[in-house]
Structures are given as C-alpha cells and as structure tokens.
Amino acid sequence: MSNIVLEAENLCKFWGGLKALDEFSIKFYDKQIHSIVGPNGAGKSTLLNLLSGAYQATHGVIIYNGKPITSAKSYEFCRSGIGRSFQKTNIFHTQTCLENCCIAAQQQIGGSFKFFQNRNQNKFIIKAALSALEKVGLTERAKTKASQISYGEQRQLEIAMVLATNPKVILLDEPMAGMGHEESQTIVKLLMTLKSQYCIVLVEHDMEAVFELSDLMTVMVDGQHLITDSVDNIRSNPLVQDAYLGNDDEVF
Amino acid sequence: MDTYFFLVQLLNGVQYGLLLFLIASGLTLIFGVMGILNLAHGSMYMIGAYLAYYFTALTDSFAIAVIISSLIALVIGLLIERFLISHLYKRDHLDQVLLTVGLIFIFNAVQSFVWGNDPLGVEVPSALSGSIQLTELLEYSDYRLFISLICICVAVAMYYIINRTKLGMLIRAGESDRAMVENLGVDISKLFTIVFAIGVVLAALAGIISAPIVSLVPGMGEHVLISCFVVVVIGGLGSIKGAFVAALLVGIVDTFASVLIPEISSMSIYLLMSLILLIKPQGLFKS
C-alpha cells in the first residue's frame, strides 16, 4: 500500500452546540481516490473545509506529510499542496479561462509581488495554466470568458484551477453536482487519469461515479465516522445498508 | 463627582442616547431591509425640524405641526423611493449612495431657499414648559422627559411591529433572504416603499420633536448623520435592538467623556466604535 499523505485525528468542529464533526479520524493515501459519502448534513463539506483550511478545527489534528498543520492559516494549506474545488462553482467569472488558471498557477510559481512586470511576461505561469487547461480538456476555451462557457465546462475549469496550483492532494467537493450523465462521464474519465498522480479526496452524491472511481470509501453519518473500506466491502456491508444506503432511496 | 451629579449625568447620557436612537433607528431599518446606506437621512432630520418650525408658526400649535410635518415627511419618503431609488435596485449599492448624496445637496438648497440662513428656534409647547427640580440649582424640563418618553414609545412600537406583526415578519425575512420573500408571493417593491417611507418619517420625527430644544441652522443634518453612523455600526447594521443599546452606550460615553476626559472627548465615540469593531467586527447585535 502506498504512503499516507494526509491524515486527520479526532477532528472536531462545533458550531455553538451543534456538532458538525465529532471525533473524526481518517487517513488518505497517495495515488488513490478516496470517496466520502453520507446523507445531507453528515458533515462531508465540513470535513473538506477543515482539510482545506477554510475552517479552523475546534480540536483535533490534521497531519500532512507527517507534520501537523492544524493551526496553519487557510491560505497556507494550498501553498503546501492541498488544493480544493468548491461545491458551488467558484471561479473568476469576469476573467478568461486561461487567466483563471494563471491566477491559480501564479501563487506556486511566484511573481505576485512584481509590481511593474506585465502579468503575461512570465512564461512559466502561462505554461502551467495551459497545461492545466489541457488536462481537463479546455484548451480551446482558453481565451473565452469564464462566464460564457457552459456549466459543465465551468466545473472542469474549477478542477483545472486546482491542478494549476500544482497540488499533492486534491479535495473535490461534489465535482459532478448538477451535471447530466454525459458531462459526469467526462469528469469521471478525467479523475481516472488524474488518479495516477495525485491523492484525491472526493465528496460526491453521484453513487454510480463514486463506485466506479473509488479505491477506498468512507461513510459518514451525523458528523461521525461510520466505516472506511474498499468499494466492494462497503457495498456488501450490512451496517452501511442499514444506516444509510438502504434507508435512503433518493441517493441511488 | 459625587453620586448625585453622577446620576444627573447618567440621566443626561440616557436622554441624549434615546434621542440618538430615534434618529438612527430609521437609518438602520432602511439599511437592514433594503441594504441602502441613506446619506440623506440627516437631511430629513433637518427638514423635519424646519417643517415643525414653519407649521408651529403658521398654526400656533405644536401638536398640529407634528402631525402635518410627519405627513409631509411620509409623502417625501414615498416620492423619493418611487421615483428615484426604485430605479436603482439592480445597481451597485454605491450608486444608491451617490443618489442620496445628490439628495443632500437638494435638501440643503431647499432649506436655504425657503427658510433662509439665520438660526431659528421653536418655543417649547406651553403644556410641557414646566420643569422638575433635580438639585438646588439644576432643573429638568418636562419637554426633555417628554422626548425621552416618545423615544421609548417608538422603540417599543418598533419592537412590537417587527416581532409580532405580519409586516414585521416580512421585514425580518427581507433582512435575511430577499429571494425567499419574493417566493412567498409578496410584492417586495411594496415592502421596500413602506420601509423607506417609515425610515424617512422616523428621521423627520426626530427632527420635529427635537426642534424646540435645538437651534435650527443650515447643515444641522450633517452633524447628526455622523453620530447616527456610529450608533448604527456599533449596534450592528440593521439591528433595531442593537441601535437601541448602542445609542444609549454612545450617549452615556459621550456625556461622561465630555466631563471626565475633555482632552479627547471629541474622539470618544469614534474610539468606542473602533474598539467595539475590533472586538466584534460585525457590531454588537449582528443577526
């Protein structure tokens, strides 16, 4: 088994009295897709927000490459290699697709404090951005404004932006939300190819895609860890059937 | 300062605070529901005071003047919302602010044109011209107590309307989720018209009832406006309860700072605001 990249131990997030995440522990391995499923309100997004540094944990530890990063600032997560996409499309609508990826790439490549150099003079940034666009198949959309591409393409751009930050870990928050079957398949294919290079954490409601893609699956209920296992074992686990899968027809 | 004078100063502070609340409540209401920072709020305070002067002189009755002036303010509020602000809902908030700056200019010019530039005063209505002896030297006029009473009444009425009536429910909903109100089938533009008019009337009412105890001078609205900002921000934008607490706080702090630390009293309320915003960046009662 490959090595552990990202790890959470006894992670808690309380909103006042509400326990969004309670004593949650999990390990993510390199070059795998690890899906997290569970009913609405199970705390999946909270977990992702904690892992990406958007929220501060109430207590518990996040370990990245063997070092605790729990108390790091939210922007430091991305810098150290934890990239994320958002559930609701979160891109720079007024900029071109290429520029969107340039913004993402520039943080890693540098130059943000160059006040007098034209932003397009740094070839490394453009190159990194173009390669990210190419990976998701948006090359011909490079010069198009982000607000003018289709919804599916925007979701792809969202992932391209994460890739442009040159991450080790990619946290994807429902990348297929609101997509038709065909569009979803594009993403599935994309994730398949990415799997060989990154540690991918996937939160997704599209169970078909999840079962197709995942190496490992974690089921969450009410902010708590229910089970983590391979796809096949999860499918046949009666506990999961009872607690979650069997009772909720909507999901399937 | 002995206890007795401490209590008198406290009374001064509370009384000033209550008046501030009356002026600021309209501002925070409009902002909370419509998201508009109405810079012309101070101008409506001024217009209210001048209208009270005009109609008191005309009818010889302060009570009638209060009623007529409030009605005129209501009409002004409705006209401004219908013919100007309603065209800007889809635009940037800063455009709306710019519009209200234009209104300030117009109101100032109208005031100067109609009433001239000499300081004016309104006599305290005779029924309330008595006073209560506080110390061997100090008295407290009935009219000031009457103003405080009005302010408390307005505060209670607003609390009741917002928490107990259908209009209040819509106002609260409009604050939190505009789309939801529209989905409920409520005509949001009508709600906005009503709220804006109420806000304007509150500002004018503050000007009307304080007319007998202030001097009516050009530009009186702008001075008030800044104090209102401070109150509204400390209380948390859009929160009536916050405005009430903040107004009392500002009134008391300002009063005691004037006497105890005169060197920095001009900055005291701004210091207070900065401190509170540093501790609670959203103000005291942000919902």
Next chain:
Amino acid sequence: MSIFTNKSEKLFIFFFFAIGLVIPLFLADNVFYINKISSMIIIAIFVMSLDYLVGRSGLITLGHAMFYGIGGYIFTIIAPEYETVNFWIYTFYVMSISAFVALIVGFIVLRTSGIYMIMITLALSQMCFYYFADSVDYGGFDGLFIYIKPETSIFGFNFLDLNNESHFYYLCLLSLFNCFVFFKVLMKSSFGRVIDALKENPERATALGYNIFHFRLIAYVIASSLAAYAGYLFALQYGFVNPSMMSWEVSATALVMALLGGLGSIYGAILGAFAYEGLHYVLEHVTQYWMFFMGCLIILMVLTLKNGLSGLLSNLVGDKENE
C-alpha cells in the same frame, strides 16, 4: 504592450494630456485658471488613488481624506519653517511617512470588510481630524502655513519654480500622468492579477493560497501614500494646511467623483474630478442656490449613466462590451 484597456481610454488620455500640455499658453495672462486647473489635477490624483482602492481592490473607504490631510501636515510639520528645502527629497519623506502610517492604519482597518470597513475608516479619519483640530501646536482649526516653497533641483538642475503658477501646473500635470501610468502598469502586472482576483472573489483567492490580507495591505499603502502626495501638492499650491482637508465630506466628495467618473476605470477619476469641480465652479458663479442644481445633476447622472462618465465615453466611442 499597451497600457490602455480600451479605445475610449486611449482617446481620452491622448486628448486630455495634449490639451493639458498646451493650455497654459492660452491662459498665460490669467493665472487664476492655471491655478484652478492645477487644483483640479491635484484632486484628480487624489480621486485616482481612491478609485484604485475602491474600484480595483474592492476596499471601500470613507477615510481616504485622512491621508490627503496627513500628506500636507507631514510636510508642514517636518520642513523647517524659514528654509528652502528640496521638493523631491521631501516628496520621498512625505510618501514614506504616510506609507508607514497607512501600514499601521491598514493593519487595523483591513481586519474588517464591507460596510464595517467604511465605518472604521470613517472613525479613524474623524479621530485624526479632531486630533489636528484640537491641537495647539498644529494650529487647531485655523491650520498651519508654509512660508517658503521648496525648490525642485535635481543634481543642481533647477527647471521648475514652484512660485510660478505655470511651472507648478506642469508639475501637477506630470504627477497626474505618472500616477495614471503607475496605476495602469500596476493593474497589468502580476500583482494586479492577484488584486483583480481578490476583488472579484476573495474566498477563492484564499483557497488558491493567497494571503489576501497582505495584498490588500499593499494596495492600501500604495493608494494612501499617493493620496498623501496629492495632499502634499495641495499644501504647496496655496501654502497652507487645514484640518478640514481630512473631514469626512472630503472623502465622500472624492467617492462621488470616482463614482461619477466610473469606478475602477482609473482614467474615470480624471473625468469625475473635472466634471464635478467644473460643475461646482460654474454653478456657484451662476446662482447662490448652486447646491440645488448640483444635486439634480448628480441624480440625473446616477439614473442615466451605468458606469459613470467613462462608461458614457465608452459607449460613444463604441468599445466592445466588457473589454
């Protein structure tokens, strides 16, 4: 690589500075108009710095006049009273001291955002206003005077005499031009890319690893020290400073000018400042009730123009949408 965003901007800048360069030749015997235009240019610099802050960086402030005033006061306070000093050296002093002040102020105000930032900047500038208005040493409400204007020699070459109105005018025009070019270059730079990003979507910019606080702070310091530079020029023009320079009305008026010009367009600041000041000048000479017409015109412009005067110009020239 062109620094211009669109055709209308190019046209406007070209005509503005072309006319600006030759206009003193036609006004040679009328010092007043040269002075008036100089002061409009100074205001345009001030508004431009505000426009960068509000329109480009998304940081709305109602306390920008604080730096305008500080710029003037710093010079008046640190320069020896009866000694000729060098303009460029003191430009450096004024701008670095005000940058330092802006760093501290920015550190406080940038913790808040939106309307709360508007209010806390307002509070700080009011405190600053009262500090100078109540001070005994700095002349209180009556302000301070500058008796001797600086000389402008560089390496012994003295080509501008600040006591000469036309020379001062050209200094202002040059400053405005530099300011404009500086902001345009800044906008097109890699730094500008981040500023664009965090104005549009600060949450996303953070998720991409940017410490938005740092970038905002830098933008705030840059804009504030340029505002201070404008205040410094203002103090030099008429030789005095007054606390009313930092009153909140000055901040609000500048914001109105930036809005009139079209937020975020930078060159709109010039349009806005000239339109507002021009109208003000004209109307106050026509009627005592100039405020009424001023108010009506402002409202008319808000209702009819979507992106201010620069937007209007853009439509006239026929720029492509959103370019």
Next chain:
Amino acid sequence: MNNKNKSCLTTIPVFIATFLIAFSTSVLAENKPEPIKVGVMLPFSGVYAGLGDSIRNGLKLALQEKGYKASGRLIQLVEVDTEAKPARASELTLGLVDNDKSDFVIGPVHSGVAMGMINTIRNKDSIMIIPNAGANAATGAFCQPNVFRTSFSSWQTAYPMGKEAANMGYKKIVTLSWNYGFGKESLAAFEESFVAAGGEVVKKILVPFPKTEFQPYLTQIASIKPDAVFVFFAGGGAVKFVKDYDTMGLKGKIPLLGSGFLTEGTTAAQGKAAEGLLTTLHYADTIDSSKNKKFRADYKAKFNKSADLFAVQGYDAGQLIIQAVEAVKGNIEDKAALIYQMELLEIDSPRGKFRFSKAHNPIQSIYLRKVVNGLNTVVKESVTNLEDPARGCKL
C-alpha cells in the same frame, strides 16, 4: 443599446450648456476696466450663511446710499460662496484677485478662511477688508499693509468683560467655549483682565466644535457652583446654549456673561431665554445716535428684518471703500497712496466713529449690553476707544 444612446443624448447637452455658461460669464466679466471691482467672499451656505447674508445686506446698503458710485466710478460686486471651508479660501481669493481683477476683496466670516485669504493676498495688489473674522492674528502676527478690518479682534470683544465681571463682585468664574481659535482667544482675553482685576477662573471648559450637546457641561457647572459663567458661542451654538442654560434651571441662579456674539442675531430664536443676559461688544442695537437710528430704519425698510452687528460691519466695509476711493479722487491704481489714505480715515459707523490702528484694526468703544425684549440695549460704554494690542504685528 437604445437606452444607452438615449442617456448619452440627455447628458451631453447638459454638460455643454453648463460649460458654455461658464465661459460666457468669464468672458463678459473681463471686458470693462472702468468700474471698481469689489469681490465679496462670504459664506452663503452652511452654518455661517446667516452672517454672510447680513454682511452683504449691510454692504449693499452703504453702496446704495451713494448710488454704487465713488468719485464718479461705478462700484461692481462679484460674489462667491466660501461655504466657510478654509481649504477653498486661497482658490476663491485668487479667483477674485486674478480672474475678476478685484480692487477690493471683502471677506470672510470664518477665521480659518481669513488666515487662508491673508496668506494668499499678502503678495497681491488688491486690498482685503475683513467684515467679521476676529482672529487676533489677522491684525496681529499676520498683519499686512493691504489687509484692513472693519469688525473687531476677538481680544477686543472679551477683554472688557473681565473688568466688568470683577466690578460686579464675582470672584470665581467658569469659562466655556467651543474649542477653536475665536473661542479660545475670547476666553484668554477675558481671563487676562479678570485675573488682573483679582478674579479667578476656576475652570475652563472647551467644547469640541461644533458639538451642541451642552447638558453634561451645564451639569458640571452646577456641581462647581461658580459666582458666574463667561461663555463664547455664536450663531446656532449660541441659540442652543442659551436655551439649554435656561431649561436646565441655571439662569437666574448663576449669572451668565458672554462675549456679545452670544446674543447677536440670535435673540429671536432664543426667545425669553436670552432676556437679561449681559454681554460686551462694539455695537448695541440701542446706541443713541442719529447715524445708528437712520441705519437701522433704512435696513429694516430695505431688507424687512432688523439690523444686527454683522450688518453694521458690512455697512462699514462699504463706507470704507467709498471714503477711500473719494480720498484718492478715484485714482485707486496707486495702492500705496490708497492704503495711506485709508489709514487716515475716520469712519462714521452706526457703532460710533472709529479710526484704524497701525495694525489696521478699528480703535473702537466697547459697550456693556443687556438683552431687553430681544434687543441688545446699552447699559453703559465699558471702555472708550479700545485698541487691540496687535501682538506680533510689525507694521
């Protein structure tokens, strides 16, 4: 697109029209060298606008008596609104001096504006006449050959009250004013003479300008229980203070004394709260001279309101110009000769006759006045021909 075009069409003509008006007025104003140009720089909007109106009225009355003519030359007024904003002082002054080529500039009301104006006009040829602003420095440390004042220095208006207060037997006094130049100078002048006469200022309270919440201060005064209170306030602040003093019950228990501005042009708004107040100033409504009676009657007839001190000061500025022009027989281009003649003039003012000191401030009598039925009546002449010490003036 249609909408946008329409908006362009409506806005552009507005701009063009306004700029055309601007240029046509400026062109018209430049063509006639003949008349004497008098620039009037007063606040016509904002807090001080009422004072600006009165001064302008007085000025017009003086000029009208002579048919807007002196030594056969027509007198033309050019008015601008200062908005009482010191930041605009220099620009507006230059406008009047350089653009409108004014021979005289009358203004302003506000001391901060005055300092800006003096700083601008000191190197120019025009003669500045201050019809109000009382900053001591204007005819003190900053005095200039071409700056005259027809009003007063703040020192003059408050200094006599110190002696009067001591004479009335008061030992301990609290002083109070807005925290700005005029107020602080008035308190200092009062203290100077009051302490010299053996009194003691037990507390000096400075209220932030332009705050009008006076209750905390009045409560503080009540806790100190001084023999009397001396205040400086003007305009709207004076109205509010006098009313508050009355409603808080202090009136009649602790005597209120003031620099005359406390009851100048404000008694109508103050109502009965002002009755009986004692103040000192260089003018009173009931000065018993034919000049004053005629002035007040004419003013009332022309402007339909009662004359006040500010009108007098404006009126005297007008008289000064006419007499000066006549003294040099219309030849005002020789400024040195004009200034020399102005220094020799005696102005027959409604307040009584006065001459100018070396520093160009009036040497004038100060009256102790009492408010009776809304009028500032003369109690007595407190000091005859008081001259400002003009500290720091090198003229």
